Amino acid sequence: MEWEVVIGLEIHAQLATKSKIFSGASTEFGADANTQACAIDLGLPGVLPVFNEEALRMAVKFGLAIDAEIGKRSVFDRKNYFYPDLPKGYQTTQLHHPIVGKGYIDIELDNGETKRINVTRAHLEEDAGKSVHEGFGAMSGIDLNRAGTPLVEIVSEPEMRSAKEAAAYFRKMHSIVTYLGICDGDLSQGSMRCDCNVSLRPKGQAEFGTRTEIKNVNSFRNVERAIESEIQRQMDILEDGGRIIQETRLYDADKNETRGMRSKEVANDYRYFPCPDLLPVIIDDDYIDAVRATLPELPDAKRKRFVEVHGLSSVDAGVLSANRELAAYFETVAETVNDYKLAANWVQGDVSATLNRLEISIAELAVSAEQLGRILQLIKDNTLNNGGAKEVFNALAEGKGDGSVACIDSLVDSMGLKQVSDTGAIEAIVAEVLAANAKLVEGYLATPEDKRAKAIGPFIGLVRKAAKGVNPQVVMDVLQKKLNELG
């Protein structure tokens, strides 16, 4: 039977506030266990949570970025359940009146088409603490530093139809929240996590099949792999005439499989009710407009501008706009040299290769955007050829120079990379090379006209060996002229 895959994602993004959503404890990552968990985070009796204005502003900013309805009156509710890393016995979240209502984002598919994925809602809530199961013998250790960290939970409609689409959606959300500066986007630290709801139905059937939920997937690659393996598992069961059990599953990246979490004997009953400690949050149009005024250019708009104004290909524009820092670097280079295409080739070529080789981020690259811009200027005015430019770039990447733009010109001098474009000087070198390689010249002259373009290659190599930094175009012109004079 042909099956249709139905996927919906719930993404949790930690908001980049300094303090927690309801307390003045720090949210900084990596602190010693429980040193950033105050009386409110611990749920001690008699404490009163007070809402962080920055968490509100960031959530509204997100809502505006996905063109969503903003909840002018949002309400916090208590979701009650017992778990050791939730000391209050409830999570403060938003059930009926979330801060962000229906919105959407567009994802790019492999075939170049765009697909719109609707967002059902996004609400504010607090993160729980962390349980550590290793190193405490028969006990579990609880670290509550993360308890109370502000989150937005972004819930999509079940509109994705493949693991690839789901991964593209997760990537796009990552790109948006990092562009907005509301989340640091560091997946390795759990700043963004994703629950994947997956089900299959016979193609053409209107109603959904039974779904399972894969909890807490924390990388783009694992979203794709976890969903692929879950699709396969469900398909195997359904093809064998079996039934899918609605349950929560965990993805094991080492084994590339999902497994069921111990099923609960008593079904969850969260007994939501409005939080009596927190009043309704009311915002008005002035507030929303003020937040709207702080929206940066978002990845889709940037991509469109790169294509329409600067003539980049859609693929190049997509790569160069996806990451905020890379996009900023690229634009500075492009503006400095005043050539977007040349800058695009370099940033996607040598810059990306260097980042991969050194396993660093663009922020850690020793070559500043202004410096690369200067190198490209030197290519454009024929001071450097491409090979020379690469040498300067690599030298800078390895820590040469003093970080200034001015040091580039002195590096070009000291490394002897200045390109020789003077025709007279090159003619002299060519004459020497031809005189010293009579056999090669004979061979060339015996070559039919239509094959000569290729046969000229070895001469170019010899000339460039004899004199580093010669302008390849001038060499080609001189060689052709001289050789043709000979026959």
Next chain:
Amino acid sequence: MALEQDQVLAIAELCRLQISDAEVAEYQKNLSNILDLVDQLAAVDTSDVAPMAHPLDAVQRLRADQVTETNQREHFQKIAPATENGHYLVPRVIE
């Protein structure tokens, strides 16, 4: 509205409360009485009253995003039954 015995046990489970058989009957009676009271309230016609999230006619005040708390771990952990390496210890939980 009268609660069944099973419902009382389910509520106790959700609240992580251990109750004896004798207590079940007692809770059954008391909780049912509370629900009867709620039923009386539910009899009032509220069709044109907007549900409220809070009895106070006030809105939430906001706090500036500043770190105002200092580390008081030692102080808080004094009342914990067991701690180690800065962690609170609980019977092993693993899913």
